[in-house]
Amino acid sequence: MEAPKQPVEFPKIVIIGGGFGGIELAKKLKNKEVRVVMLDRHNYHTFQPLLYQVATGGLEADSIAFPLRKIFKNQQNFSFRNAEVTNVEPERKVVHTSIGEIEYDYLIIATGSDTNFFGSKELEHYTMPMKTIPEALNLRSMILQNLEEALVEQDPVKKAGLLNFAIVGGGPTGVELSGAISELKRHILPKDYPELDISSMNIYLIEGSPEVLGPMSEKSQRSSQKFLEDMGVNVLTNARVLNYDGNTVTLSTGQEINTENVLWSAGVVGQVVPGLPQEAIGRGARIQVDEINRVKGQDDIFAIGDVAAMITEKYPHGHPGVAPVAQQQGQHLAKNLLRLISKEKTEPFDYFDKGSMATVGRNRAVVDIGKIHFHGIFAWFVWMFVHLMSLVGFRNKVVTFVNWMWSYFSYDRGTRLIIRPFNRGTMTEDTRIK
Amino acid sequence: MEAPKQPVEFPKIVIIGGGFGGIELAKKLKNKEVRVVMLDRHNYHTFQPLLYQVATGGLEADSIAFPLRKIFKNQQNFSFRNAEVTNVEPERKVVHTSIGEIEYDYLIIATGSDTNFFGSKELEHYTMPMKTIPEALNLRSMILQNLEEALVEQDPVKKAGLLNFAIVGGGPTGVELSGAISELKRHILPKDYPELDISSMNIYLIEGSPEVLGPMSEKSQRSSQKFLEDMGVNVLTNARVLNYDGNTVTLSTGQEINTENVLWSAGVVGQVVPGLPQEAIGRGARIQVDEINRVKGQDDIFAIGDVAAMITEKYPHGHPGVAPVAQQQGQHLAKNLLRLISKEKTEPFDYFDKGSMATVGRNRAVVDIGKIHFHGIFAWFVWMFVHLMSLVGFRNKVVTFVNWMWSYFSYDRGTRLIIRPFNRGTMTEDTRIK
Numbered sequence: 128m129e130a131p132k133q134p135v136e137f138p139k140i141v142i143i144g145g146g147f148g149g150i151e152l153a154k155k156l157k158n159k160e161v162r163v164v165m166l167d168r169h170n171y172h173t174f175q176p177l178l179y180q181v182a183t184g185g186l187e188a189d190s191i192a193f194p195l196r197k198i199f200k201n202q203q204n205f206s207f208r209n210a211e212v213t214n215v216e217p218e219r220k221v222v223h224t225s226i227g228e229i230e231y232d233y234l235i236i237a238t239g240s241d242t243n244f245f246g247s248k249e250l251e252h253y254t255m256p257m258k259t260i261p262e263a264l265n266l267r268s269m270i271l272q273n274l275e276e277a278l279v280e281q282d283p284v285k286k287a288g289l290l291n292f293a294i295v296g297g298g299p300t301g302v303e304l305s306g307a308i309s310e311l312k313r314h315i316l317p318k319d320y321p322e323l324d325i326s327s328m329n330i331y332l333i334e335g336s337p338e339v340l341g342p343m344s345e346k347s348q349r350s351s352q353k354f355l356e357d358m359g360v361n362v363l364t365n366a367r368v369l370n371y372d373g374n375t376v377t378l379s380t381g382q383e384i385n386t387e388n389v390l391w392s393a394g395v396v397g398q399v400v401p402g403l404p405q406e407a408i409g410r411g412a413r414i415q416v417d418e419i420n421r422v423k424g425q426d427d428i429f430a431i432g433d434v435a436a437m438i439t440e441k442y443p444h445g446h447p448g449v450a451p452v453a454q455q456q457g458q459h460l461a462k463n464l465l466r467l468i469s470k471e472k473t474e475p476f477d478y479f480d481k482g483s484m485a486t487v488g489r490n491r492a493v494v495d496i497g498k499i500h501f502h503g504i505f506a507w508f509v510w511m512f513v514h515l516m517s518l519v520g521f522r523n524k525v526v527t528f529v530n531w532m533w534s535y536f537s538y539d540r541g542t543r544l545i546i547r548p549f550n551r552g553t554m555t556e557d558t559r560i561k
Numbered sequence: 562m563e564a565p566k567q568p569v570e571f572p573k574i575v576i577i578g579g580g581f582g583g584i585e586l587a588k589k590l591k592n593k594e595v596r597v598v599m600l601d602r603h604n605y606h607t608f609q610p611l612l613y614q615v616a617t618g619g620l621e622a623d624s625i626a627f628p629l630r631k632i633f634k635n636q637q638n639f640s641f642r643n644a645e646v647t648n649v650e651p652e653r654k655v656v657h658t659s660i661g662e663i664e665y666d667y668l669i670i671a672t673g674s675d676t677n678f679f680g681s682k683e684l685e686h687y688t689m690p691m692k693t694i695p696e697a698l699n700l701r702s703m704i705l706q707n708l709e710e711a712l713v714e715q716d717p718v719k720k721a722g723l724l725n726f727a728i729v730g731g732g733p734t735g736v737e738l739s740g741a742i743s744e745l746k747r748h749i750l751p752k753d754y755p756e757l758d759i760s761s762m763n764i765y766l767i768e769g770s771p772e773v774l775g776p777m778s779e780k781s782q783r784s785s786q787k788f789l790e791d792m793g794v795n796v797l798t799n800a801r802v803l804n805y806d807g808n809t810v811t812l813s814t815g816q817e818i819n820t821e822n823v824l825w826s827a828g829v830v831g832q833v834v835p836g837l838p839q840e841a842i843g844r845g846a847r848i849q850v851d852e853i854n855r856v857k858g859q860d861d862i863f864a865i866g867d868v869a870a871m872i873t874e875k876y877p878h879g880h881p882g883v884a885p886v887a888q889q890q891g892q893h894l895a896k897n898l899l900r901l902i903s904k905e906k907t908e909p910f911d912y913f914d915k916g917s918m919a920t921v922g923r924n925r926a927v928v929d930i931g932k933i934h935f936h937g938i939f940a941w942f943v944w945m946f947v948h949l950m951s952l953v954g955f956r957n958k959v960v961t962f963v964n965w966m967w968s969y970f971s972y973d974r975g976t977r978l979i980i981r982p983f984n985r986g987t988m989t990e991d992t993r994i995k
Contacts, residue, residue, distance in 0.1 A: 209709040275643040
């Protein structure tokens with residue numbers, strides 16, 4: 128299980144998860160006197176910020192994913208294992224996986240977050256999450272299958288339910304999904320389904336707090352909500368989902384929505400690896416870490432990114448669950464690990480917030496950079512540029528660029544294929560392909 | 562279930578299948594005084610000639626598929642139904658489908674062909690066919706999963722089995738698959754799996770007849786076999802598969818091959834729609850049709866493409882199962898249907914053979930055009946050009962072109978992702994996603 132041509136006396140750093148944090152950490156350890164082993168249940172890195180475009184037929188899944196082996200193909204001290212981690216055994220310094228036991232000198236948990244259904248089996252069963260590529264493809268299939276079904280549905284109530292969409296959670300994912308679906312409604316579906324009265328299709332964005340895009344500036348919150356409303360999305364703030372039975376969403380406001388398309392992006396929980404002492408796990412199942420990302424009460428186990436909660440003065444609830452935090456923690460931890468190995472003094476992590484942005488639709492995005500806020504077409508170009516550049520791999524950049532240009536000028540989306548039929552109500556913990 | 566804005570007195574033509582034949586037929590009926598309804602279990606058209614590139618990570622699935630609705634979005638007298646046909650009832654002139662009964666005045670069966678396992682449940686269970694996009698994606702997943710498994714496999718025999726490949730059937734599919742896999746072996750896998758001894762990986766192409774590419778010219782047969790052997794593929798001709806238990810392939814020559822990767826492209830059978838009289842079904846489950854593609858013994862049921870067998874002097878066993886035959890039969894039948902409707906005399910079908918080609922690998926292809934045969938880099942460019950131009954949709958052409966250029970200059974393949982994990986031994990008639 129060792130990386131090739133690496134002296135075994137080098138310390139062995141095991142990273143669980145090939146997300147933004149894990150990748151940056153491993154890269155920074157290139158050519159250092161350590162052995163790096165990365166474990167992931169997928170053999171690819173997922174660029175989560177663009178999952179919603181896969182779900183809505185704008186991009187191929189393969190354009191936003193990248194083989195992990197390829198990222199590190201020139202890194203001698205790196206090896207990848209496609210494995211599911213079952214639990215960690217700190218006493219013996221091993222992780223138990225689907226491919227057997229793996230020993231570590233230092234263990235880094237970079238497993239990210241999973242959808243939070245707040246313990247409701249019903250919501251988990253009937254609503255569609257979108258945290259992984261298989262989930263985004265299921266979502267795409269469900270949307271298209273329901274349209275085909277609506278076409279031949281005689282019962283008007285059922286037909287309406289198949290056409291209506293409810294997106295739960297007004298964060299970036301929910302806002303971007305709502306926008307993308309409203310563009311499908313306006314530009315694609317009327318041409319594809321001349322026999323359907325697409326105008327009768329309703330899109331609801333449901334948010335528990337008073338505004339969408341909670342963490343962003345008031346200015347951006349207001350403009351994104353206006354963008355959504357201009358695009359025909361019904362933005363329901365101060366509304367929480369009490370219940371969904373597969374047909375009707377019941378809201379805390381008493382409103383009921385008849386829909387078979389409920390997209391769930393209302394919250395996340397840390398993907399904790401079993402085996403850690405309970406006192407290390409905090410709110411939202413995030414792992415409590417100190418200022419060098421060391422897990423509370425552990426000497427050689429660390430956690431970075433969404434799964435970690437580093438409580439600081441500036442971030443009393445931990446850092447936001449965004450890619451830059453994970454990347455910076457990964458880079459910073461790499462340095463600190465090397466310091467620990469060479470018995471030097473470690474340095475506390477300090478997050479540099481480059482700002483945040485969200486897109487609502489063509490020519491419509493919002494950007495916050497420090498005190499600067501702007502929105503509209505320029506913000507949209509900034510959003511596209513930043514995301515295009517962040518994609519791993521030149522081929523992915525080119526293919527994505529081609530697709531975006533194509534969509535922009537043709538008002539079309541390339542990939543409306545039901546490649547894997549999706550069976551309603553199969554989204555249970557055991558059957559869900561993550 | 563009618564197409565919109567079409568007088569119901571117009572004859573209703575129901576087409577089962579959105580393949581090459583069905584599409585050409587429907588197109589040729591544009592603006593004619595008929596109503597066209599197309600049924601397909603997929604909502605997209607599959608460009609089968611490039612499936613092997615999806616299976617080997619060269620192209621995204623979405624690049625070789627195209628939404629059927631989009632192809633016909635400007636055709637007023639066309640409507641599409643995403644439905645599975647269960648059987649036809651000629652007496653009542655209806656087809657029974659997953660979305661209910663559909664009446665027809667004229668029924669055209671354009672269902673194409675499915676993999677022929679020659680009745681062996683074992684072969685169907687353990688080998689991988691490649692006739693649809695889901696099957697090509699399963700194949701891709703299996704290849705990559707077996708490599709990951711080989712990496713951690715301790716037992717040398719099992720490890721060898723995971724690395725060896727057997728491609729059964731020396732037709733274009735088998736030849737192109739073998740070539741693509743040998744390119745993976747030479748250019749990709751050594752970089753992706755430095756810990757594996759890729760040189761120990763063996764690729765076998767198994768063909769029952771004395772030569773590969775049976776229908777092509779001797780010259781092309783010889784050069785393609787030489788190409789394959791130069792690329793390190795073991796071409797085993799005059800060898801039939803007697804048995805495969807999931808680990809060992811037993812050949813009629815007595816040879817045994819230890820492999821867990823068996824790709825089955827050894828033959829096809831017509832995808833007959835139940836309900837037709839038995840006497841209409843001929844060899845290889847192909848539907849017997851007369852010279853205007855009318856089903857034997859039927860007045861208003863027709864069959865075109867792979868599923869149809871039109872016995873002529875020139876083609877005593879029916880026409881070859883290739884796209885041009887299906888396309889030409891579709892176009893020709895459209896004219897004849899209109900003649901039948903207006904009580905004119907129909908004209909017999911005559912196949913114009915434009916020639917055939919196959920690609921083995923980069924700079925290696927064979928082309929037969931009438932008496933002209935050529936091979937090598939020029940043939941390869943011809944092959945690429947013809948296939949690129951045949952792809953439906955401008956976006957697909959561009960994206961595929963980008964991918965091919967990328968692969969050509971980087972010796973790389975873009976999409977090595979296990980997006981849908983594949984479970985070995987789930988390929989039974991009932992569980993197979995077609």
